[in-house]
Amino acid sequence: xxxxxxxxxxxxxxxxxxxxxxxxxxxxxxxxxxxxxxxxxxxxxxxxxxxxxxxxxxxxxxxxxxxxxxxxxxxxxxxxxxxxxxxxxxxxxxxxxxxxxxxxxxxxxxxxxxxxxxxxxxxxxxxxxxxxxxxxxxxxxxxxxxxxxxxxxxxxxxxxxxxxxxxxxxxxxxxxxxxxxxxxxxxxxxxxxxxxxxxxxxxxxxxxxxxxxxxxxxxxxxxxxxxxxxxxxxxxxxxxxxxxxxxxxxxxxxxxxxxxxxxxxxxxxxxxxxxxxxxxxxxxxxxxxxxxxxxxxxxxxxxxxxxxxxxxxxxxxxxxxxxxxxxxxxxxxxxxxxxxxxxxxxxxxxxxxxxxxxxxxxxxxxxxxxxxxxxxxxxxxxxxxxxxxxxxxxxxxxxxxxxxxxxxxxxxxxxxxxxxxxxxxxxxxxxx
Ligand SMILES: C[S@@+](CC[C@H](N)C(=O)[O-])C[C@H]1O[C@@H](n2cnc3c(N)ncnc32)[C@H](O)[C@@H]1O
Numbered sequence: 001x002x003x004x005x006x007x008x009x010x011x012x013x014x015x016x017x018x019x020x021x022x023x024x025x026x027x028x029x030x031x032x033x034x035x036x037x038x039x040x041x042x043x044x045x046x047x048x049x050x051x052x053x054x055x056x057x058x059x060x061x062x063x064x065x066x067x068x069x070x071x072x073x074x075x076x077x078x079x080x081x082x083x084x085x086x087x088x089x090x091x092x093x094x095x096x097x098x099x100x101x102x103x104x105x106x107x108x109x110x111x112x113x114x115x116x117x118x119x120x121x122x123x124x125x126x127x128x129x130x131x132x133x134x135x136x137x138x139x140x141x142x143x144x145x146x147x148x149x150x151x152x153x154x155x156x157x158x159x160x161x162x163x164x165x166x167x168x169x170x171x172x173x174x175x176x177x178x179x180x181x182x183x184x185x186x187x188x189x190x191x192x193x194x195x196x197x198x199x200x201x202x203x204x205x206x207x208x209x210x211x212x213x214x215x216x217x218x219x220x221x222x223x224x225x226x227x228x229x230x231x232x233x234x235x236x237x238x239x240x241x242x243x244x245x246x247x248x249x250x251x252x253x254x255x256x257x258x259x260x261x262x263x264x265x266x267x268x269x270x271x272x273x274x275x276x277x278x279x280x281x282x283x284x285x286x287x288x289x290x291x292x293x294x295x296x297x298x299x300x301x302x303x304x305x306x307x308x309x310x311x312x313x314x315x316x317x318x319x320x321x322x323x324x325x326x327x328x329x330x331x332x333x334x335x336x337x338x339x340x341x342x343x344x345x346x347x348x349x350x351x352x353x354x355x356x357x358x359x360x361x362x363x364x365x366x367x368x369x370x371x372x373x374x375x376x377x378x379x380x381x382x383x384x385x386x387x388x389x390x391x392x393x394x395x396x397x398x399x400x401x402x403x404x405x406x407x408x409x410x411x412x413x414x415x416x417x418x419x420x421x422x423x424x425x426x427x428x429x430x431x432x
Contacts, residue, residue: 084400094155094234097296097323098414098425100124100378101385109385115157117389121382122158122295125321128376129429131218145220147287149280149318151266151308152297153224156235160242163222163259164249219291221283224261225276232263256282266294267301269311280316290318299325299350306364313369313432320370320430323378325423327355333422341422344413358426370430382425384418387411 099117102110111117153159226232243250262276284290292312298305312318342352358375365373390411394404417423
């Protein structure tokens with residue numbers, strides 16, 4: 001309460017400062033204040049001006065939960081919790097998908113970071129597709145070369161994760177033993193031999209035991225496409241830095257870079273540059289298998305996602321992997337919810353036409369040419385947990401004078417989707 005006294009003092013101080021600056025004096029017509037008193041008043045108000053404004057500023061920040069000061073008798077504003085930001089590790093991971101969150105029996109997230117949840121979502125997509133991820137039990141056999149076209153790759157985390165780290169990879173005896181995990185037996189091409197890779201033991205169909213740890217990526221070549229140039233250059237810098245440290249990543253095939261990132265609208269293949277279009281086609285010709293991945297991005301595609309899906313099937317003959325959003329069956333969505341959702345999806349830059357039911361989604365995939373389609377609803381492991389995480393992250397950041405800012409609103413949206421069930425988070429795997 002006492003602190004509030006500083007507000008009028010600060011205002012008087014401010015007014016005095018202005019008077020002083022303009023050469024005014026404290027004089028009122030009816031009062032004959034001697035010049036010395038007037039000068040003293042100006043001096044006194046000026047003296048309290050700076051500390052009062054400082055105090056006022058701190059009060060405002062504190063009311064917004066930004067500063068927890070320690071009143072140690074020295075004014076107390078020097079130390080608080082803001083230095084927490086000095087302890088944050090930079091650069092941060094930059095994943096930005098909705099994640100797949102594991103929970104305990106009480107419904108609390110046991111997955112603690114967005115990076116872990118994001119990797120888990122990617123892992124669930126591959127697991128749904130039948131790409132074996134358990135390195136210890138899966139037989140290591142020679143497999144066809146694979147290329148990945150990664151739509152909406154973000155800031156490069158998934159690029160590095162897929163092309164560099166150990167997801168779906170195996171320990172090999174030497175860098176020349178370039179093998180990958182096999183696809184499920186349903187593909188007749190999975191048993192073909194990659195001529196660029198290690199020697200096959202014809203009796204066991206396996207490579208010899210591993211001695212030197214050497215991780216081999218799940219895909220032999222990678223083309224990433226994002227429409228955001230800031231994210232694209234950020235990702236390029238990170239990939240190049242990693243390539244500088246790891247010669248294996250720098251390796252080329254057919255004189256081309258193994259990992260290439262493009263800034264383009266993934267939704268509109270007809271607008272792609274000649275370079276991007278030919279790179280995609282050449283990679284596809286070189287590899288035995290082409291996969292298109294869209295990790296949490298296709299609901300943004302304008303006017304719809306169907307054009308690139310059709311291109312993936314008809315031109316690239318590619319399998320399709322995604323985490324995407326669908327609308328619940330109409331009987332579960334009231335008219336009011338529908339209109340509210342329409343408004344909010346506009347806010348999040350997602351055309352309303354992209355919100356279709358699972359059945360409509362399947363039909364579009366079949367129209368594009370896909371025959372073997374799996375759509376797996378993972379909403380229960382996504383929305384409410386994500387909302388919980390965003391709330392905790394916001395509170396944690398606010399304690400050190402930061403906050404989620406506009407991202408905090410997303411938490412409310414995901415919480416609503418989780419509780420109401422009107423939007424479904426789905427993993428999609430489609431083969432021709
Ligand atoms: C939610 S983020 C997901 C990023 C990344 N996949 C991840 O998991 O971290 C969606 C991404 O899709 C990208 N995106 C949206 N519309 C796109 C389009 N038409 N073409 C290419 N990228 C697009 C955005 O720039 C953004 O990076």
